[in-house]
Amino acid sequence: MTHDQSSNYSVFVYSENKSPNLSLDRFKVSLFRALEANSYELMMFPRQEVRETSVLVPVSGRLVVFCDDVHALKSARKGFSNYPGCVFALIVIPTSRSGWGAYTDVWAKGLAQNVDVDTIILTDSDLSRRVIESELKHFRADVRVIRPAHFPNANNETGELANNIWRFEKSKFQQELKSLNYSGMSWAFEEHRSSDPKQGAAGKEEQTNTLSSLASQAANSEIVSGILVPGTLSGDPIEIGILGTKLTFIDELSRDLARNSAATVILDEWEHLSAPPDAAHSTKILENSDVIIGEWARPNNFWIQERARKDKRLIVRAHRYEVTVDFPRKIDMDRYFGGVVIVPWVGRALVQNFGWPSEKMVYIPNYVNSRYFHRPKLEGSEFTLGIVGITPDLKRLDLAIDLLERLRTDDLRYVLRVRGNLPSEHINWHKQPLQAEQWGSVLHRIESNPLLRNAVHFDQPGRDMASWYQQIGVILSTSDLEGSHVALAEGIASGALPIARRWPGIETLWPDEFIFDDLESAAQSVLSARNHQVREQQVSAFQRLKCLDQDRVLQAWWDLINGRIEEAQQAFGPVDWEAPLYEKIVF
Structure with missing residues (x-):
């Protein structure tokens, strides 16, 4: 896949750390190979030299900034954060399991302080991903695995690493804890024997490792392509403001809408139902946004409809809770372009019990990042x-x-x-x-x-x-x-x-x-x-349900945001809003 270098750039910001780090070096080689496979050239910047660098790339381009530690990330954000659509990717290679005290404290603290929901984290194994996610439980981290290239003589190249760190790293590279060899005696007080392959098996193992490495390189190229290449949501640049309490159910949707389009999405989370914590800040969002989404059909929408200009496109999204209270009745649906519901029966209740206009109702399921869960x-x-x-x-x-x-x-x-x-x-x-x-x-x-x-x-x-x-x-x-x-x-x-x-x-x-x-x-x-066969057939069929198609959900939202309400209604419909509340929907 070839990309137009006049419009897309990748940058690598690195810390000039003199201490050897085999895991990080191994990872960088795999990352650079994946970038090369995607026909992307890399601009290298030491973090000390990062300044206001947006003049180096065209205004219409897409910029992905890779950083090899949190210090580089902090410097990169100062130098590139004003660039529209800039994506930051941080490399994190844990050297121990979560909770192992001093071995994880340094990088875990840096992660918590410097990584947010928009940051892509790159790591070297499934085990490393689990460690990182366990340290970032306060939000859903976007962690992606790029497999390191195989090094036949890895044992000889890690002599300077502490034994306990090496054991962890070796378990990641081999993907099997059972292959580890620890010092000491067995239950029978016999010394553990080395599991190094005999000379006769070395050629076969090397061939297996080579094939595995080639497969990893192809997978790495696909992962990196997903970071570098803008998504499929086409359209002009647009600014979207999302205002309301408890934005947990819309934060991933907003992030992926921005990543897959030319949109800028601003979240404004409120502590109280009826008023924002910073009215001046929220008012500025109303003024700057082309489209304004009120998350939850609560009093935040009263505040929005009273202050937003008439030329702004307003959208309200309702959940189950709202049909148990009187808030929806006070929302002026004449001011709103569309009303989104996460399940059809809630929309029927809003139409039949609260008088919302059926022609403005759109059913779009909750956004589920199915690729994140597919492990x-x-x-x-x-x-x-x-x-x-x-x-x-x-x-x-x-x-x-x-x-x-x-x-x-x-x-x-x-x-x-x-x-x-x-x-x-x-x-x-x-x-x-x-x-x-x-x-x-x-x-x-x-x-x-x-x-x-x-x-x-x-x-x-x-x-x-x-x-x-x-x-x-x-x-x-x-x-x-x-x-x-x-x-x-x-x-x-x-x-x-x-x-x-x-x-x-x-x-x-x-x-x-x-x-x-x-x-x-x-x-x-x-x-x-x-029965394994029965199970596989059932699970596979359920995973193909339309409501779990994250790309379809994104497209439906993108259509609605851009004023194409009929297309948005057809994505998961049509729905008969006048039917009995719980009447079955045909799948």
Whole structure:
């Protein structure tokens, strides 16, 4: 693939660190090869020499700045941050697992202070990606793996590295912890023998490594191309402002809209429903933005509609919560170009109960970055059930426990992993009688029932969900009520088998094949998936659902933002907004 060098540039900003770093050097070689394969030339800048360099590239070009450490990243941001559409990519090569004290403290602190949701992080292995994501749990880090080239004599080239660091690095390069050799004795007090191949097998191993290296180079080239080449959303440069509270459900969408188009997207997250923390700043966003999106159909939209100029295109996005309160009734839909809903039944409620005009309604599912979640499952994951978020009580952890108990009567390999804050950590949880009673009952069952004891595991919350889903083979949705249930969508995208209860409105979003009316039918579905072929067929079919097509979601939003509301409505429709709220949608 050849690119027009007059409009696209890549820059490498590096720190002049004199200490040897084999892992970083190995990685740079692979990165430079991938850049060369994409016909990109690289401009090199020592971080001390980075100044206001935007004059070096044309105004209409795309600039990707690679940095080899956080110091280089800080310098690059000062030199290039004013360049429109500039993308920053930081190389991070961990030298130990997360939580190993001094070995990770330095780079972990630098990551937390200098990396944001817009930064692409490049690393050298799946294991390194897991370490980085575990250190950046406060947001969903965009970490991409570029495989290092194979070095036949790696053992001889790492003599200066500390033993514990080398063991970690070697485990990444070989991708198998079992191949490590530690000093000391075995259980039988026998010395460990070296696993170095005998001379007769050396040629065969070298041939295998060469083929593996070629495959890695091709994969690396594709990954780098995805960073360098602008996305497929064509159109004139446009500025988009997104205002509202809790922007968690739209931050990845906004980032990828900007990356895949000529748009600039500004997020303005509010602490309170009715007014921004900095009115002057939010007013400036209204003034500068061509399109303004009010996230959630809450009082933020009252503030927007009262202050935005008449020539601004306004869009409001609604979730399930809003149809349970009166906020939508006060939004002046005459001022808004479109109303987006994440699930059809919510849109029907807004039209039928709140008087929103059906011709302005657009169904676009929540944005799920399916490529982020698509990772190999860990061995044995098919016997691990997962549930995300158990507060408030309507999430019904007790029903997930019921299913686990039923499965373990047939097969003791099944376990349940719960991710999210515990009810006791939720504000005023003790003032919620149903939640407190449910939580107490669950704890008692886990402790007293032999079938459940040691079979339920609680994991701390965080945005690093892709690595967590690698151990999850069955994703549960046992709630009494949901909007679209993002965790269910993410689990399906990861390759987990979905098992959902028939909560109201689920038929407007998900197919009948994984919706169940009773415990026994749900359990039988899970048990039948122990057959690998059955499981693969089911999971593959679910992953092809339109609502999980991230490119389709981006295009629908891009059409709407650019005034093409009919195209946006057709992407996941049409939807009969006058039909009964929970009438099934044909998939």
